[in-house]
Amino acid sequence: MENSISSDHTTESQVMITASEYADLLSLKEENEELRAKVDWFMEQIALSKKKTFGQSSEKSEYLQTDIFNEAEAFSSESGKAPETTEIKSHTRRKKTKELSSNLPDNLPVEIIKCRLPEEDMACDICGHVRHEIGSTLARRELEFIPASTKIKEYWQTSYGCRNCENVGTEVNVAKAEVPNAVIMGSFASPEAIAHIATQKFVMGSPLYRQEQELSRKGIGLSRQTMSNWLVKATGLYLDRIYDRLRDDLKKNEILHADETELQVLKEPGKSAQSKSFMWLYRTGAENNYPIVLYEYQPDRKHKRPREFLKGFSGYLHTDGYGAYRNLPDEITVVCCFAHARRKFTDALSSLKDRPPDDRKKTIAGKGKYYCDALFSIEHDIEALDYDEKKQQRRELAKPILEEMRAWLDSVRAPSESKTGKALIYLRNQWGSLVRYIDDGRLELSNNRAERSIKPFVIGRKNFLFANTPGGAKTAAVLYSIIETAKENGLDPFLYLTYIFTKSKDMDGGDPGTLMPYDPEVLNNCSSLAASNKDN
Secondary structure (H helix, E strand, C coil): CECCCCCCCCCCECCCCCHHHHHHHHHHHHHHHHHHHHHHHHHHHHHHHHHHHHCCCCCCCCCCCCCCCCHHHHCCCCCCCCCCEEEECCEEEECCCCCHHHHCCCCCCCCCCCCCCCHHHCECCCCCCECCCCCCCCCCCCCCCCCCCCCCCCCCCCEEECHHHHHHCCCCCEEECCCCCCCCCCCCCCHHHHHHHHHHHHCCCCCHHHHHHHHHHCCCCCCHHHHHHHHHHHHHHHHHHHHHHHHHHHCCCCEEEEEEEEECECCCCCCCCCCCEEEEEEEECCCCCCCCEEEEEECCCCCHHHHHHCCCCCEEEECCCCHHHHCCCCCEEEECCHHHHHHHHHHHHHCCCCCCHHHHHCCHHHHHHHHHHHHHHHHHHCCCCCHHHHHHHHHHHHHHHHHHHHHHHHHCCCCCCCHHHHHHHHHHHHHHHHHHHHHCCCCCCCCHHHHHHHHHHHHHHHHHCCECCHHHHHHHHHHHHHHHHHHHCCCCHHHHHHHHHHHHCCCCCCCHHHHCCCCHHHHHHHHHHHHHHHHC
């Protein structure tokens, strides 16, 4: 049936349908909306998968505005800064960076090669007299690399006898010189060899099978099984007690960071080779003058793991949103990570690449990321302040933004299965722990400090892929802990491990305090060891 209306109105068609047909129409509409939501979800996953595979991993924002209230400027397009150029006649070129040699250490040996005239060219072209040297100028510099050298050290024990006793006595009195202890009894391993193998694997990410191949090319038949045994035994003999001391020192701090990542262990009792185990990380905060970074291997990700490791610790713990950190003793206060919140909004924006940039910024994900960026911008500006001033600035600058963000958070909704919805859920669930950082200037806006510390293990895992046994995984945890703590304290891992093995093999146990990477004597001794290696 069609209604006739005046010419200045639109003509509409009306169709009479039954109640059952109307109910079917509503059902189809609801089904269509549900299918559309599923299609949107699948498109979001495809976009995120493409970004993960082909896109950049950086989370650097295209807008970082401290003034959260000035949205017109914050959401306007900004042109990138042009690179600095130097005009050369008819064209321009990028300004040259500093010479490479200016970035080299002062104690690097220098070999001077004098380029002289050959003997037949020493006669003067004019008078025939012999030329004399009047000076020299630096023509160029080269950086030369010499592969690591390998040698055998033989310890010959000298015996001494008494000539007088030999002549007049019936008993021969013989004295023998003392021979330094071996780092591993019955083995031909040296402190330097074990330290080199450890740093190649846990610093350079070179698995033992690659080291075996490299040594084989030099004619040295050292199997990966032997190298693995050296690492396990040396760790048990010398490094475990240093690790335990570092753990005790770690828990004396008031602010710590924690994180965890997956590890596959092939021969884990009661588990299949394909199952997941975990490497947990705990480290000191920014306020500690002597950083400590500790890894701990565990077969699972249960909440009791951080509770057991941190037993005796009282203070703040920076973490992500994982639920295991919410079941800690009352004396541990969790501070959650705003970088994770921003990352979730960034992932949501990545699924909207088909939209114009200005439209993406106006979405819920765009606004959420904008708030996070404003907080990070404040932290960047106050980074150099002392802790009391930092706390005051956060109260004045960050608190109003957090209050507006909370009001905005309560006013927006998104499907819980979408990336935007998950970002909002994370914010709502962790809000109390997220805003806690403004209460103490020593606290941080993110848990990036822990993520940076766990990255060396993640990079190494891409090379060696898995651990063979739980014992190997525990050895890796201790070695990563010693090495990363050494690096954080400005020590060369190879020299530090060499120093530990050299000194410990003659200590016969005892207090490992003199072996801590932040002991002043350790730095001096490692410097002496470096000078000795250079002379050799």
